[in-house]
Amino acid sequence: MRVLGIETSCDETGVAVYDTALDGGDGLLADALYSQVAMHAEYGGVVPELASRDHTRKLLPLIEQVLGEAGMARGDLDGVAYTAGPGLVGALMVGAATAHGMARALGIPALGVHHMEGHLLAPMLERKAPAFPFVALLVSGGHTQLVEVRGLGEYRLLGESVDDAAGEAFDKTAKMLDLPYPGGPRVAALAEQGDPARFRFPRPMTDRPGLDFSFSGLKTHTLTAIRKLDAAGELTEQGRADIARAFEDAVADTLTIKCRRALDQTGLKRLVVAGGVSANVRLRQGLDDACAKRRATAFYPRGRFCTDNGAMIAYVGAKRLAAGERDETGQMQATPRWPLEQLRAPQRAPAAETR
Missing domain, CATH: 3.30.420.40 (ATPase, nucleotide binding domain)
Known part of the structure; x- marks a missing residue:
């Protein structure tokens, strides 16, 4: 299952593609990150409205870049995952709307992912991953x-x-x-x-x-x-x-x-x-x-996956989508406050896959 991951929870726009058929350190096909640090430095911290606007400008070009680096077209995707929370609500909405728009156009499922679950499982992207x-x-x-x-x-x-x-x-x-x-x-x-x-x-x-x-x-x-x-x-x-x-x-x-x-x-x-x-x-x-x-x-996780990134969202989204989870049709998620302990295990294990 090839899943596009979108991260827009705060001041970094992250995009990645993960393939569940290539687990074990090879599943990440491509990833890219744009940081807004230089823009917010002038204000001494993140300005939410500016963050949302910059995600809007940068997200679609990053998606095209990552798909190109992965050697894929949009039609090759099997699902879209995005950060649904916690985070800045305006920034979250940019990723959620983009993910659901793509999913509906392509006829594939979309799923909102918990930002901290992404961080929690980021080391799974490494060849030496924990059991x-x-x-x-x-x-x-x-x-x-x-x-x-x-x-x-x-x-x-x-x-x-x-x-x-x-x-x-x-x-x-x-x-x-x-x-x-x-x-x-x-x-x-x-x-x-x-x-x-x-x-x-x-x-x-x-x-x-x-x-x-x-x-x-x-x-x-x-x-x-x-x-x-x-x-x-x-x-x-x-x-x-x-x-x-x-x-x-x-x-x-x-x-x-x-x-x-x-x-x-x-x-x-x-x-x-x-x-x-x-x-x-x-x-x-x-x-x-x-x-x-x-x-x-x-x-x-490797250095670039310690901070916010699309790869961790693509990984968690791929695992949960493979287990049958998905957002209800048209139901975007943007949850600024979302305790990690509210998450539950998928009702069935992610399916094994070969290509």
């Missing part, structure tokens, strides 16, 4: 969650952030340090120049049992440290780098500690890490070390 079951850490600008994954749609929430997500805390720290948008990668880059021994920031909620996260207190602690350096006339470039390093270490250690607990609690030996923050080098080092001590294995 079920596993523990997953979803860590991005809007979400920080630990999930026990038993199969497609079989998810049990183990813990989540009670306030700011880790990626959101990175972005807010970047603003405190007067770093340009997007903030997360800028903080990580500045931290590379920092002295890890100068400051030690708290590792929030690690002194108590449980798998929930909280980063608002760490954000406040970071702001206090910045103000103290500024008052002392020590908020130099090195001072800012030292604070960035202390903040990054605190986030990475906190996430690692919680992942260790989740592996111990479930007894599982596979850890999947996905979402934009999963690209952070210091976090990966901590998680790899933690897994090695437990004879467990950590799995990550």
Whole structure:
């Protein structure tokens, strides 16, 4: 089954084609991504109306580009998947309307996909893909969650952030340090120049049992440290780098500690890490070390699939479409808030396919 995947949940337009007949690392036939970062940088963050308009301009040319790279025509498609939520409602509507328009014109099914399920299963696009079951850490600008994954749609929430997500805390720290948008990668880059021994920031909620996260207190602690350096006339470039390093270490250690607990609690030996923050080098080092001590294995998507992309939507859509799921005729989905735990497993397993 050849499925076109469309991602328009926020500020990146992603398109891909996935073929279920070529699972095992070869199913992704083509993918392309257009980022709106340069446009939104002027405003210091995403402007929803501008994001929606840019998706409208870029989506159809990207679809033609990806089909051409895959050596396909529209008539070769067996289904269309699109991000139905969570995300910006206007941006979601662009992808949903385009997907349903194509599906109706071609006489093929369309299906709305959960954005975070896409991130959750993005490592399945790799040749070294994890087998079920596993523990997953979803860590991005809007979400920080630990999930026990038993199969497609079989998810049990183990813990989540009670306030700011880790990626959101990175972005807010970047603003405190007067770093340009997007903030997360800028903080990580500045931290590379920092002295890890100068400051030690708290590792929030690690002194108590449980798998929930909280980063608002760490954000406040970071702001206090910045103000103290500024008052002392020590908020130099090195001072800012030292604070960035202390903040990054605190986030990475906190996430690692919680992942260790989740592996111990479930007894599982596979850890999947996905979402934009999963690209952070210091976090990966901590998680790899933690897994090695437990004879467990950590799995990550390749760099370009850590952030929003069409490939993950095409993959999840292909699996669910192959299992018989589809939107009702004419019923587009655009759900800005959509808890992951509302998802269910397909009623039947995806069918085996040969071409």
